[in-house]
Amino acid sequence: MNIVEGFTGAIGNTPLIKLETLSEITGCNILAKAEFMNPGGSVKDRAALSLIQQAENSGQLKSGGTVVEGTAGNTGIGLAHICNARGYKCVIVIPETQSQEKMDNLRLLGAEVRPIPAVPFKNPENYVHVAKRIADETENSVWANQFDNTANRDAHFDTTGPEIWQQTDATVDGFICATGTGGTLAGIGRYLKQQRPDVCIALADPSGSVLAQWVLNGELKLTGDGSITEGIGNGRVTANLQGTEIDTAVTIGDQITVDMVYHLLYHEGLLVGASSGLNVAAAVWLAGQLGPGKTIVTLLTDHGSRYQSRLFNQQWLESKNLVIPARARRFELENI
Numbered sequence: 001m002n003i004v005e006g007f008t009g010a011i012g013n014t015p016l017i018k019l020e021t022l023s024e025i026t027g028c029n030i031l032a033k034a035e036f037m038n039p040g041g042s043v044k045d046r047a048a049l050s051l052i053q054q055a056e057n058s059g060q061l062k063s064g065g066t067v068v069e070g071t072a073g074n075t076g077i078g079l080a081h082i083c084n085a086r087g088y089k090c091v092i093v094i095p096e097t098q099s100q101e102k103m104d105n106l107r108l109l110g111a112e113v114r115p116i117p118a119v120p121f122k123n124p125e126n127y128v129h130v131a132k133r134i135a136d137e138t139e140n141s142v143w144a145n146q147f148d149n150t151a152n153r154d155a156h157f158d159t160t161g162p163e164i165w166q167q168t169d170a171t172v173d174g175f176i177c178a179t180g181t182g183g184t185l186a187g188i189g190r191y192l193k194q195q196r197p198d199v200c201i202a203l204a205d206p207s208g209s210v211l212a213q214w215v216l217n218g219e220l221k222l223t224g225d226g227s228i229t230e231g232i233g234n235g236r237v238t239a240n241l242q243g244t245e246i247d248t249a250v251t252i253g254d255q256i257t258v259d260m261v262y263h264l265l266y267h268e269g270l271l272v273g274a275s276s277g278l279n280v281a282a283a284v285w286l287a288g289q290l291g292p293g294k295t296i297v298t299l300l301t302d303h304g305s306r307y308q309s310r311l312f313n314q315q316w317l318e319s320k321n322l323v324i325p326a327r328a329r330r331f332e333l334e335n336i
Contacts, residue, residue: 007085008049010039012159016167016297021267022284025333027292030283032300033164036272040078042302043160047183048078050155051144052086066091066141070131072180072231073102074302075146080109091138093131098230101306121235147181148239156187164188164297165195173294174200176250176286177279177301178232179211182241184299189244200290203249204282204298206257209233211241215249223251228258228310228320229274250285252278256335258322260284261304261311263331271304274311285336 004010015034022030035043051069055061066089067079076092083090090111094103095118106113114134119126128147135143146152164172175192179185189201205212207224211234214220220236227233254274261277264270276299283298290296310316314324 007039007081011045011049012038013163014038016164017270017300019264019268019280021263021330022280025331026284026287026296028287028290029295030280030287031168031295031297032276032280032283033160033167033297035299035301036276036303038078040074040081041306042074042078043184043299044074044302045078045081046155046159047146047152047181048075048082048144050151050158051146051149052079052082052088054149054151055142055144061088061142062140063087064140065089066135066138067144068131068135068138068141069093069144069146070127070129071146073098073106073306074231075144075181076106076111076113077102077109079144080106080111084110091131091134091141093127093134095127099307099310101308102230105306146183150183150240152181152183153187153190153240156184157191158187160184161188161191165192168295168297170195171295172196172199172297174202174286174290174296175298176202176204176282176296177299178204178206178229178275178282179241180232180234182234182238182244185246186240186244189246193245200247200286201245202282202286203246204278205249205251206233206278207251207253209251210235211237212249212251215246224253228254228322229278230307232275232278248286248289250282252281252285252336254320255322256281258311258317259325259335260331262325262327263329265304266327267330270300272300273302273304273307276300276302276304281331281336284331284333288333288336
């Protein structure tokens with residue numbers, strides 16, 4: 001019988017989907033790993049499990065304990081699911097700029113949710129620092145520390161990277177995705193480079209982040225003013241990302257991201273969030289860099305239903321000077 005053990009047993013082994021329309025226009029195999037099919041609905045289920053397992057194995061997290069984390073939402077959702085399954089309490093500190101759907105989901109799961117103003121990392125009131133203080137002040141608790149705890153990276157080295165390698169029959173030529181904590185790109189990139197040193201590992205960045213310039217020029221220099229995307233981009237290099245070999249990078253603007261989100265919906269039948277749209281647009285860009293006949297892999301990180309009030313709300317998009325493309329319009333290479 002093909003049976004898994006509980007919620008955590010269902011994490012991983014997600015399908016790798018060929019994006020037919022985009023493969024056709026690029027002349028490459030554009031493949032997207034369907035991470036929204038994890039049981040908690042996002043790629044962050046993998047990191048959440050690894051973070052909790054590390055805390056358990058080290059003895060930091062004991063029976064009836066509390067897991068505290070600062071998160072843009074998806075890691076928190078994964079943590080809340082696993083905490084329920086294992087009998088832990090969960091406290092989530094989240095920037096109040098994140099979607100209401102994520103906050104509602106966290107509360108539905110029974111997590112204690114503490115929305116706070118969004119401020120830069122250097123500010124002591126940044127959500128990451130607040131989460132650490134709460135954990136320090138709470139008996140029998142652990143701070144997951146997804147940004148600088150390399151158990152995050154290890155999850156993708158141990159699972160996502162090998163899955164991609166096996167699913168492509170070792171033919172992957174390039175991998176690209178956006179990064180917030182750095183764990184996903186670093187773990188997958190390190191694994192693929194170990195298997196094939198000449199595989200191209202690329203970072204996709206939203207406007208308002210420094211990471212693309214860090215990869216390209218070694219400078220923590222801001223590109224653009226900000227983005228509607230949630231949970232990706234950064235103003236620093238995390239411990240998860242440090243030491244990872246990254247070959248190139250690209251910044252993808254919000255309108256291109258929106259165009260791709262709606263292309264995936266209308267022409268591929270996939271309802272995904274903005275980070276997924278950015279990832280796939282970046283994969284199209286990477287296909288142009290590597291040339292026809294290559295196999296390019298990226299991630300569909302979460303489901304679009306978590307952004308219904310924003311990404312799929314014409315009035316909200318217009319308030320950000322963004323437009324929904326016509327249903328019949330397909331994404332074009334010239335968009336990148």
